[in-house]
Amino acid sequence: MSASAPTPHTAYLGLGSNLGDSLATIGQAIHHLDQLPHSRVLACSNAYRSVPWGVSDQPDFVNAVVALRTGLDPLRLLDHTQALEKSLGRVPTRHWGERVIDVDILLYGQHLIGTPELTIPHLWLGQRAFVLLPLLEIAPDAHIPGHGSARDLWQKLRHKTPHKPQKIGKIMW
Numbered sequence: 332m333s334a335s336a337p338t339p340h341t342a343y344l345g346l347g348s349n350l351g352d353s354l355a356t357i358g359q360a361i362h363h364l365d366q367l368p369h370s371r372v373l374a375c376s377n378a379y380r381s382v383p384w385g386v387s388d389q390p391d392f393v394n395a396v397v398a399l400r401t402g403l404d405p406l407r408l409l410d411h412t413q414a415l416e417k418s419l420g421r422v423p424t425r426h427w428g429e430r431v432i433d434v435d436i437l438l439y440g441q442h443l444i445g446t447p448e449l450t451i452p453h454l455w456l457g458q459r460a461f462v463l464l465p466l467l468e469i470a471p472d473a474h475i476p477g478h479g480s481a482r483d484l485w486q487k488l489r490h491k492t493p494h495k496p497q498k499i500g501k502i503m504w
Protein backbone atom coordinates (compact mmCIF):
# COMPACT_ATOMS: atom_id res chain seq x y z
CA MET A 332 0.00 0.00 0.00
CA SER A 333 1.46 3.41 -0.92
CA ALA A 334 1.71 6.22 1.65
CA SER A 335 -0.98 8.88 1.19
CA ALA A 336 0.17 12.15 -0.36
CA PRO A 337 0.85 14.88 2.21
CA THR A 338 -1.74 17.64 2.41
CA PRO A 339 -0.31 20.68 0.61
CA HIS A 340 -0.36 24.17 2.08
CA THR A 341 0.74 27.51 0.70
CA ALA A 342 3.63 28.92 2.67
CA TYR A 343 5.15 32.36 2.17
CA LEU A 344 8.90 32.60 2.60
CA GLY A 345 10.96 35.75 3.01
CA LEU A 346 14.45 35.78 1.51
CA GLY A 347 17.22 38.25 2.23
CA SER A 348 20.91 38.70 1.44
CA ASN A 349 23.51 41.42 1.83
CA LEU A 350 26.80 39.62 1.16
CA GLY A 351 28.16 38.54 -2.23
CA ASP A 352 26.00 38.56 -5.35
CA SER A 353 22.73 38.84 -3.44
CA LEU A 354 20.42 38.82 -6.45
CA ALA A 355 22.02 35.65 -7.85
CA THR A 356 22.01 33.92 -4.45
CA ILE A 357 18.33 34.67 -3.92
CA GLY A 358 17.66 33.29 -7.41
CA GLN A 359 19.53 30.08 -6.51
CA ALA A 360 17.60 29.79 -3.24
CA ILE A 361 14.28 30.06 -5.08
CA HIS A 362 15.40 27.45 -7.60
CA HIS A 363 16.25 25.07 -4.72
CA LEU A 364 12.93 25.74 -2.97
CA ASP A 365 11.17 24.70 -6.17
CA GLN A 366 13.11 21.38 -6.06
CA LEU A 367 12.16 20.48 -2.46
CA PRO A 368 10.10 17.31 -2.02
CA HIS A 369 6.35 17.79 -2.57
CA SER A 370 6.93 21.48 -3.28
CA ARG A 371 6.75 24.03 -6.05
CA VAL A 372 7.14 27.79 -6.22
CA LEU A 373 3.83 29.40 -7.15
CA ALA A 374 4.91 33.03 -7.27
CA CYS A 375 7.93 35.18 -6.65
CA SER A 376 8.01 38.91 -5.94
CA ASN A 377 10.39 41.35 -7.54
CA ALA A 378 13.63 41.93 -5.69
CA TYR A 379 13.71 44.96 -3.35
CA ARG A 380 16.65 46.86 -1.98
CA SER A 381 16.23 47.78 1.68
CA VAL A 382 18.23 49.46 4.40
CA PRO A 383 19.33 47.10 7.20
CA TRP A 384 16.84 46.59 10.01
CA GLY A 385 17.96 46.35 13.63
CA VAL A 386 21.74 46.60 12.98
CA SER A 387 22.59 49.52 10.70
CA ASP A 388 26.39 49.25 10.15
CA GLN A 389 26.18 46.74 7.31
CA PRO A 390 25.41 46.79 3.57
CA ASP A 391 21.88 47.22 2.22
CA PHE A 392 19.86 44.05 1.74
CA VAL A 393 18.18 42.53 -1.26
CA ASN A 394 14.83 40.98 -0.27
CA ALA A 395 12.06 39.00 -1.90
CA VAL A 396 9.07 36.87 -0.95
CA VAL A 397 7.96 33.61 -2.58
CA ALA A 398 4.78 31.58 -2.34
CA LEU A 399 5.57 27.88 -2.00
CA ARG A 400 2.94 25.18 -2.36
CA THR A 401 4.29 22.41 -0.16
CA GLY A 402 3.34 19.08 1.36
CA LEU A 403 6.23 19.38 3.84
CA ASP A 404 5.03 20.02 7.37
CA PRO A 405 6.34 23.26 8.95
CA LEU A 406 9.24 21.70 10.88
CA ARG A 407 10.38 19.65 7.87
CA LEU A 408 10.20 22.82 5.79
CA LEU A 409 12.36 24.61 8.38
CA ASP A 410 14.91 21.74 8.24
CA HIS A 411 15.08 22.18 4.48
CA THR A 412 15.36 25.99 4.55
CA GLN A 413 18.14 25.79 7.14
CA ALA A 414 20.01 23.18 5.07
CA LEU A 415 19.56 25.42 2.04
CA GLU A 416 21.01 28.43 3.89
CA LYS A 417 24.07 26.33 4.80
CA SER A 418 24.52 24.97 1.29
CA LEU A 419 24.50 28.52 -0.10
CA GLY A 420 27.30 29.50 2.26
CA ARG A 421 25.60 31.07 5.24
CA VAL A 422 27.80 31.12 8.33
CA PRO A 423 26.74 32.26 11.81
CA THR A 424 27.16 36.03 12.38
CA ARG A 425 25.83 38.56 14.88
CA HIS A 426 22.08 38.69 15.47
CA TRP A 427 20.36 40.58 12.61
CA GLY A 428 23.80 40.92 11.02
CA GLU A 429 25.10 40.48 7.50
CA ARG A 430 24.40 37.21 5.72
CA VAL A 431 24.82 35.51 2.35
CA ILE A 432 21.25 34.25 2.58
CA ASP A 433 18.38 34.22 5.04
CA VAL A 434 15.19 32.24 4.51
CA ASP A 435 12.31 32.88 6.92
CA ILE A 436 8.99 31.07 6.96
CA LEU A 437 6.56 33.98 7.16
CA LEU A 438 3.25 32.16 6.87
CA TYR A 439 2.18 28.53 6.59
CA GLY A 440 -1.42 28.49 5.42
CA GLN A 441 -3.36 30.09 8.24
CA HIS A 442 -1.50 28.11 10.91
CA LEU A 443 -0.41 29.64 14.20
CA ILE A 444 2.72 27.89 15.46
CA GLY A 445 4.73 28.58 18.60
CA THR A 446 7.43 26.02 19.30
CA PRO A 447 11.02 26.57 20.46
CA GLU A 448 12.21 26.23 16.82
CA LEU A 449 9.45 27.93 14.94
CA THR A 450 7.15 30.91 15.32
CA ILE A 451 4.56 31.35 12.57
CA PRO A 452 3.49 33.95 11.57
CA HIS A 453 7.12 35.08 11.67
CA LEU A 454 7.71 37.24 14.76
CA TRP A 455 8.66 40.49 12.99
CA LEU A 456 6.50 40.19 9.90
CA GLY A 457 4.29 43.17 10.75
CA GLN A 458 7.22 45.46 11.52
CA ARG A 459 9.29 44.88 8.41
CA ALA A 460 8.53 46.85 5.28
CA PHE A 461 10.97 44.64 3.33
CA VAL A 462 8.69 41.70 4.08
CA LEU A 463 5.26 43.34 3.80
CA LEU A 464 5.86 45.08 0.46
CA PRO A 465 7.02 42.01 -1.50
CA LEU A 466 4.37 39.90 0.25
CA LEU A 467 1.64 42.33 -0.81
CA GLU A 468 2.98 42.28 -4.36
CA ILE A 469 2.27 38.52 -4.73
CA ALA A 470 -0.56 38.18 -2.16
CA PRO A 471 -2.44 41.50 -1.96
CA ASP A 472 -5.18 39.89 0.16
CA ALA A 473 -2.84 38.09 2.54
CA HIS A 474 -4.23 37.59 6.03
CA ILE A 475 -1.82 37.27 8.91
CA PRO A 476 -3.40 35.04 11.56
CA GLY A 477 -3.65 36.91 14.84
CA HIS A 478 -2.78 40.26 13.21
CA GLY A 479 -5.24 41.01 10.41
CA SER A 480 -4.62 41.89 6.80
CA ALA A 481 -1.12 42.49 5.47
CA ARG A 482 -2.50 45.58 3.75
CA ASP A 483 -3.64 47.09 7.10
CA LEU A 484 -0.31 46.23 8.71
CA TRP A 485 1.49 48.07 5.90
CA GLN A 486 -0.81 51.10 6.21
CA LYS A 487 0.17 51.34 9.89
CA LEU A 488 3.86 50.79 9.19
CA ARG A 489 4.34 53.01 6.16
CA HIS A 490 4.26 56.24 8.21
CA LYS A 491 7.10 54.91 10.36
CA THR A 492 9.20 53.85 7.35
CA PRO A 493 11.54 56.67 6.27
CA HIS A 494 13.35 54.48 3.73
CA LYS A 495 10.80 52.52 1.75
CA PRO A 496 12.27 49.38 0.13
CA GLN A 497 12.92 50.01 -3.57
CA LYS A 498 11.87 47.56 -6.24
CA ILE A 499 15.01 46.66 -8.22
CA GLY A 500 13.70 44.10 -10.69
CA LYS A 501 12.86 40.53 -11.46
CA ILE A 502 14.75 37.57 -10.04
CA MET A 503 16.08 34.89 -12.40
CA TRP A 504 15.67 31.43 -10.92
Ligand code: AMP
Nearest residue numbers: 433434435436437448449450451452453
Ligand atom coordinates in the same frame (compact mmCIF):
# COMPACT_ATOMS: atom_id res chain seq x y z
P1 AMP B 1 17.57 33.78 11.50
O1 AMP B 1 18.85 34.27 12.09
O2 AMP B 1 16.59 34.85 11.19
O3 AMP B 1 17.78 32.86 10.33
O4 AMP B 1 16.85 32.90 12.63
C1 AMP B 1 17.10 31.53 12.75
C2 AMP B 1 16.40 30.98 14.00
O5 AMP B 1 15.06 31.41 14.07
C3 AMP B 1 16.40 29.46 13.96
O6 AMP B 1 16.87 29.02 15.19
C4 AMP B 1 14.94 29.09 13.79
O7 AMP B 1 14.64 27.90 14.49
C5 AMP B 1 14.22 30.29 14.37
N1 AMP B 1 12.89 30.56 13.80
C6 AMP B 1 11.76 30.77 14.53
N2 AMP B 1 10.71 31.01 13.76
C7 AMP B 1 11.16 30.97 12.46
C8 AMP B 1 10.54 31.14 11.20
N3 AMP B 1 9.23 31.43 11.12
N4 AMP B 1 11.30 31.02 10.09
C9 AMP B 1 12.63 30.75 10.18
N5 AMP B 1 13.29 30.58 11.35
C10 AMP B 1 12.56 30.68 12.49
